[in-house]
Amino acid sequence: MEEKIGSTIIARRLNEELPGSEIKKDQIRKVLKYFKFTNKITEKEYSQIKDFYKNHSKKEIKNILTEATSTKKYGVKNPAQSKEIRETLRNNYLQKSEEEKEKIKEKRKETNQKLFGTDYFNQSQERIEYCKKHWKNNIEKGKETCKERYGVESYSKTIEFREKFSEFQNSEKGKIARQKARESWDKKTEKEKKEISKKAKEKHFQNLKEEKENLEITTDLKLFSLKEISEFLDRDFATLLNFVKESNLRIVKGKYRSYLSEKDFEFVKKDYEKRKIQGTSSKEKSVLDFVKSIYNGEIIENSKKILGKKELDIFLPEKNLAIEFNGLFWHSDIDMRNYHNVPTEEEKEFTKYRHLKKTELCEEKGIHLIHIFEDDWDFKREIIEDILKQSLGICDKKIFARKCTLQKINADTYKRFLEENHLQGYSPADLKLGLFYENELVELIGVNTKGTHSKEPELVRLCSKTGVNVIGGFSKLLKHTELSHLVSYIDRATFSGGGYEKAGFTKIKENPPVYFYVKPGKYEKIPRYVFMRKHIEEKFKKGELKYWNPNETEEINMYKNGFGRIWNCGTIKVEWRQSN
Numbered sequence: 262m263e264e265k266i267g268s269t270i271i272a273r274r275l276n277e278e279l280p281g282s283e284i285k286k287d288q289i290r291k292v293l294k295y296f297k298f299t300n301k302i303t304e305k306e307y308s309q310i311k312d313f314y315k316n317h318s319k320k321e322i323k324n325i326l327t328e329a330t331s332t333k334k335y336g337v338k339n340p341a342q343s344k345e346i347r348e349t350l351r352n353n354y355l356q357k358s359e360e361e362k363e364k365i366k367e368k369r370k371e372t373n374q375k376l377f378g379t380d381y382f383n384q385s386q387e388r389i390e391y392c393k394k395h396w397k398n399n400i401e402k403g404k405e406t407c408k409e410r411y412g413v414e415s416y417s418k419t420i421e422f423r424e425k426f427s428e429f430q431n432s433e434k435g436k437i438a439r440q441k442a443r444e445s446w447d448k449k450t451e452k453e454k455k456e457i458s459k460k461a462k463e464k465h466f467q468n469l470k471e472e473k474e475n476l477e478i479t480t481d482l483k484l485f486s487l488k489e490i491s492e493f494l495d496r497d498f499a500t501l502l503n504f505v506k507e508s509n510l511r512i513v514k515g516k517y518r519s520y521l522s523e524k525d526f527e528f529v530k531k532d533y534e535k536r537k538i539q540g541t542s543s544k545e546k547s548v549l550d551f552v553k554s555i556y557n558g559e560i561i562e563n564s565k566k567i568l569g570k571k572e573l574d575i576f577l578p579e580k581n582l583a584i585e586f587n588g589l590f591w592h593s594d595i596d597m598r599n600y601h602n603v604p605t606e607e608e609k610e611f612t613k614y615r616h617l618k619k620t621e622l623c624e625e626k627g628i629h630l631i632h633i634f635e636d637d638w639d640f641k642r643e644i645i646e647d648i649l650k651q652s653l654g655i656c657d658k659k660i661f662a663r664k665c666t667l668q669k670i671n672a673d674t675y676k677r678f679l680e681e682n683h684l685q686g687y688s689p690a691d692l693k694l695g696l697f698y699e700n701e702l703v704e705l706i707g708v709n710t711k712g713t714h715s716k717e718p719e720l721v722r723l724c725s726k727t728g729v730n731v732i733g734g735f736s737k738l739l740k741h742t743e744l745s746h747l748v749s750y751i752d753r754a755t756f757s758g759g760g761y762e763k764a765g766f767t768k769i770k771e772n773p774p775v776y777f778y779v780k781p782g783k784y785e786k787i788p789r790y791v792f793m794r795k796h797i798e799e800k801f802k803k804g805e806l807k808y809w810n811p812n813e814t815e816e817i818n819m820y821k822n823g824f825g826r827i828w829n830c831g832t833i834k835v836e837w838r839q840s841n
Contacts, residue, residue: 265301268293274307275314282314291326420813427814472515480513484520487512491611493570494533498611500591504529518607544638545586549575551646552584556653568622576628582652583623583630586638587616587827589779589786595825600781601808603820617774617830620753632754632830636785637684644684647727648755657728660703662737665696670705678702683724684755688713690721694738696731704731706738708747720749720837723760735764745839753830766835774828778819786827792819
């Protein structure tokens with residue numbers, strides 16, 4: 262019968278036959294379990310153990326044994342991958358006091374300093390070199406894992422992530438994180454900020470350039486990105502994409518953008534020019550007809566010469582004034598192939614910034630651009646016409662503020678006046694002051710002393726009677742608020758803010774565009790608060806909406822109900838301080 266040897270003899274023999282290995286019998290027992298051997302083994306089995314030690318380093322053996330134990334115990338290679346372990350550790354950590362948490366963080370940093378010479382492992386040279394060497398494989402592996410788990414290549418694209426991220430942003434921790442990020446950014450010098458922004462832009466444009474060059478080599482075609490074509494033709498991205506697909510034009514897809522060949526671009530361009538020659542919409546033409554009826558100066562129609570790639574519907578060079586007519590359907594991100602489709606991120610981004618970008622291009626050239634949205638022209642035409650007249654210096658009636666009496670006005674008078682004379686209608690205010698000329702209300706302001714967008718006293722409405730210009734009225738009303746400080750928000754789609762500047766307001770910051778919902782066949786912008794998640798559910802239960810999924814975001818639910826989004830140009834926040 263063949264003699265068998267135990268762990269003590271195995272360890273001693275291996276240390277003799279493999280000098281410098283320093284193998285302990287405790288580890289031998291684990292190796293025997295790994296190979297599924299008994300506590301005593303034959304010479305043949307010993308040879309397998311010896312080969313195992315000969316072909317693997319100490320670190321590799323340790324990792325193999327750890328993975329085997331973890332797989333048996335938790336079903337995963339690393340205990341840190343176990344949901345059970347992660348949840349336990351997380352709960353234990355959350356139960357600790359802030360002081361204990363700080364000690365754990367410091368202890369972790371000390372350990373990392375001893376092992377890697379840095380506070381965090383990811384900052385270590387070892388980790389950096391590994392990532393550089395394996396980054397492509399890691400990215401592909403990560404995509405495969407995400408696809409298996411979530412059905413998409415990136416977890417950030419999942420609804421679960423968006424909802425968690427949204428919750429985090431609204432949580433106290435999210436506010437603290439944003440505050441820390443702002444503080445970190447604010448600590449940087451202007452030079453550092455410019456350098457970071459410059460590098461980010463350079464990297465982005467370099468990626469686009471390299472992608473285009475590589476695709477042109479592989480396809481042997483001269484390519485133009487769909488985004489560039491959309492901006493050049495000033496054509497809605499979703500409309501352009503729909504036309505391209507209907508015309509069976511080949512779309513070359515890259516990682517960053519989609520492209521068309523030069524030949525296909527010329528085809529799209531000719532179609533666009535043909536449509537322009539056939540004429541603009543009747544509503545857009547009615548705006549032009551009105552401008553011609555009140556203004557005798559030079560009027561340039563549908564020109565790209567002013568802004569280069571982007572077209573202006575109407576431009577009055579002598580007044581440095583431009584006018585754009587925005588059809589709700591064509592300027593929204595509705596997918597024209599199927600109203601219930603969810604648009605791509607590129608389509609959303611284009612629609613979000615299309616109006617603001619044109620405004621900014623005009624501002625760079627000293628041009629005041631007025632955006633006229635279709636529903637405003639349909640339902641508030643008299644107010645729009647008055648805004649256009651005022652912008653051209655045309656006024657039916659001029660009144661000096663010194664000839665007016667100032668009074669506090671009641672809620673009904675305030676509300677009715679705004680609904681008849683203000684483009685955005687009524688907005689609640691607790692301080693309502695009006696100027697009266699010959700017993701008629703000609704101008705008012707509404708102030709929310711507790712603020713709406715912030716905690717500061719806010720001027721929510723400034724409004725004159727249609728056709729009337731009260732000279733000095735704004736300043737007179739401000740002085741009688743008896744407030745030392747006010748903030749307000751200027752609608753960039755309509756006003757330049759010149760009147761505010763004359764009244765002593767100064768600019769604080771620019772706010773991004775805000776969206777409204779629109780639906781084909783209903784020619785009106787619907788404020789986003791109408792379709793908050795709780796309201797969507799309520800309307801679904803009442804049968805007013807046909808789709809509702811509590812696991813999806815507000816915007817996804819609305820897209821699937823056939824609604825799209827249209828964006829304004831954002832606002833400019835300004836402040837005013839009472840002079841001593």
